[in-house]
Amino acid sequence: MDITPSLISVACGATPARAEELLAALQATCDRFAINTPSRVAAFLPQIGHESMGLSTMAESFNYSIAALPVTFRKITPPLAAVLGRQPGETMVPLSRQQKIANIAYASQYGNGDSSTGDGWAYRGSGFMQLTFHDNFAAAGDELNLDLVGQPDLVRTDAMVAALVSGWFWSTNGLNTLADAGSFDSITKRINKAMAGKSQRDALYAAARRALEI
Secondary structure, eight states, X not given: OOOOHHHHHHHHTOOHXXXXXXXXXXXXXXXXXXXXXXXXXXXXXXXXXXXXXXXXXXXXXOOOBTTHHHHHOTTSOHHHHHHHXXXXXXXXXXXXXXXXXXXXXXTTSTTOOOGGGTHHHXXXXXXXXXXXXXXXXXXXXXXXXXXXXXXXXXXHHOHHHHHHHHHHHHHHTTHHHXXXXXXXXXXXXXXXXXXXXXXXXXXXXXXXXXXXTX
C-alpha cells in the first residue's frame, strides 16, 4: 500500500514539510514490516506520530519539572527530583542533569547497566516509536544488520533508521494483528502500559481512518 505526505501529515500530526521529508523512510518501513493495509497504516502512523511529537523528535527528552519526575519514574525519589528536576527560573533542564535522570531512571533494566555506565542515556527513548533499553537496541540492530548498541545515536539522527526501528518494534510486538482486529487500545497499551496520551492517539487514529475512508 502506498502512503502519501498528506496522509502522514494528518495521521501523525506532522507538518506537511516533515511529512514530505519522511515519506521514503516511512514507505520503506511499511513495506518491510507488512504495514500494508488501510487498517494497519491507520493504526501505525498515529502511534509513531504521538510518540515523536508529530515526527518532530527522534530522542526522548528529560526536561521534567520537580513534581513530574517521581510520578514518571519510580527510581527518581522526591529528594532526587528536587535536585535534578527543572528549577525555578529554568526553561529547560540542562543536558548534564537530563543525562543523570536517564541514567538513574533506566538503570539495571533490560540489559542496561547501573547508573554509572551511562546506558540509561545511551539507550533512552529513540526513533519515532521511542525504542528504549540496551536489549531492544541490540535486537533491532540484529534485525536491521546495524550495530545499534555501539552506535545508538543512529536511531536518533538517521530518519531511515528511526523509522525502520519503529517498524521492527511494531512487528515484534504483534501489532499488525491487533490493527487487523481494530484493537487500537490494545496497541496503545503494548506501547505504553499506562496508556499515556490516549486522547491524542485516539484523535489521530480517528483522523487517519477518515483520511483512508475506513
